[in-house]
Amino acid sequence: KQEVTQIPAALSVPEGENLVLNCSFTDSAIYNLQWFRQDPGKGLTSLLLIQSSQREQTSGRLNASLDKSSGRSTLYIAASQPGDSATYLCAVRQRDSSYKLIFGSGTRLLVRP
Amino acid sequence: NAGVTQTPKFQVLKTGQSMTLQCAQDMNHNSMYWYRQDPGMGLRLIYYSASEGTTDKGEVPNGYNVSRLNKREFSLRLESAAPSQTSVYFCASILRLAHEQYFGPGTRLTVT
Numbered sequence: 001k002q003e004v005t006q007i008p009a010a011l012s013v014p015e016g017e018n019l020v021l022n023c024s025f026t027d028s029a030i031y032n033l034q035w036f037r038q039d040p041g042k043g044l045t046s047l048l049l050i051q052s053s054q055r056e057q058t059s060g061r062l063n064a065s066l067d068k069s070s071g072r073s074t075l076y077i078a079a080s081q082p083g084d085s086a087t088y089l090c091a092v093r094q095r096d097s098s099y100k101l102i103f104g105s106g107t108r109l110l111v112r113p
Numbered sequence: 114n115a116g117v118t119q120t121p122k123f124q125v126l127k128t129g130q131s132m133t134l135q136c137a138q139d140m141n142h143n144s145m146y147w148y149r150q151d152p153g154m155g156l157r158l159i160y161y162s163a164s165e166g167t168t169d170k171g172e173v174p175n176g177y178n179v180s181r182l183n184k185r186e187f188s189l190r191l192e193s194a195a196p197s198q199t200s201v202y203f204c205a206s207i208l209r210l211a212h213e214q215y216f217g218p219g220t221r222l223t224v225t
Contacts, residue, residue: 031210043117043203044216051211089156091214099163099210100171101146103156 002027004092006104013080014112021075021107023090028068031093034101035064035075038087047088048075052095080111115139117217119204125223126194134189134220136204144207145187146214147171147179149200156203162187194224 003026013019023033032051036044048057048064050073056065063076073090087106094100120135138145146161148171158171162181176198178190187206191198204217 034213036216043218044205046213046215049213091156093210098169100158100161101214105153105155 002030002092002094002102004090004102004104006088006090006107008107009105010108010110012110012112015080015082017080017111018076018078019080019109021077021088021090021109023073023075023104025071025073025092025102027094028071029095030068031095031099033064033066033073033090033092035062035073036089036091038089038106040086044089080109082111082113085109085111117204117206117215119202119217119220121220122218123221125225126191127225128195130194131190131192132194133191134202134204134222135186136188136217137186138204138206138215139185140206140208140215141184142206142208142215143184144210145181146205146207147177147187147189148203148205149173149198150203150219151200159189159202191222194222196224198222199224 005024007022034049035047050057050066061078066073087108089106091101091103117138147159148156150156160179162168165184180188202220207214
């Protein structure tokens with residue numbers, strides 16, 4: 001059974017720092033991996049999608065990498081800002097008959113001014 | 114282009130009452146999903162519809178039913194609400210598996 005783990009569960013950094021959020025998964029038979037952002041009381045906003053054949057994706061100050069063989073993905077945020085404060089979730093889409101999206105429990109990020 | 118919309122935004126029910134959560138997407142997506150999000154439990158799949166006319170159970174289907182009314186709309190029904198169904202419910206949709214999944218704003222349900 002696929003399990004997705006995100007470490008750390010919470011992170012507090014001063015503004016301007018570069019930071020890395022980690023996501024690991026137990027079954028490498030994935031179709032793709034998606035990173036989301038969730039603000040308090042809101043829905044999930046898609047940040048980056050990496051296909052299983054890709055190694056990384058970039059969008060602005062965000063860079064996500066994927067190492068399928070080791071079951072790891074990282075989300076790198078450059079020059080963090082207070083507006084980046086949110087919960088970040090990773091999810092893997094199973095490469096099986098269900099093609100379900102399995103979520104980690106998230107990393108709660110606080111960027112202090 | 115509204116994306117994925119959900120109604121209502123908030124709802125309070127008494128134990129035993131029934132209600133239907135509505136979801137619609139205007140992106141011509143093929144697949145639609147219902148999740149619930151609980152503190153410490155993350156997001157769990159309740160039901161999904163891979164394509165119009167099909168529905169399948171997810172991880173936590175007990176106590177729920179769904180209807181894929183057409184390509185745009187996917188509703189979730191609680192026949193007899195229980196306090197354990199207090200949660201935030203999210204609807205999501207996707208065009209194809211290789212694409213991003215999009216989420217609605219959520220429905221916050223409290224069952225007393």
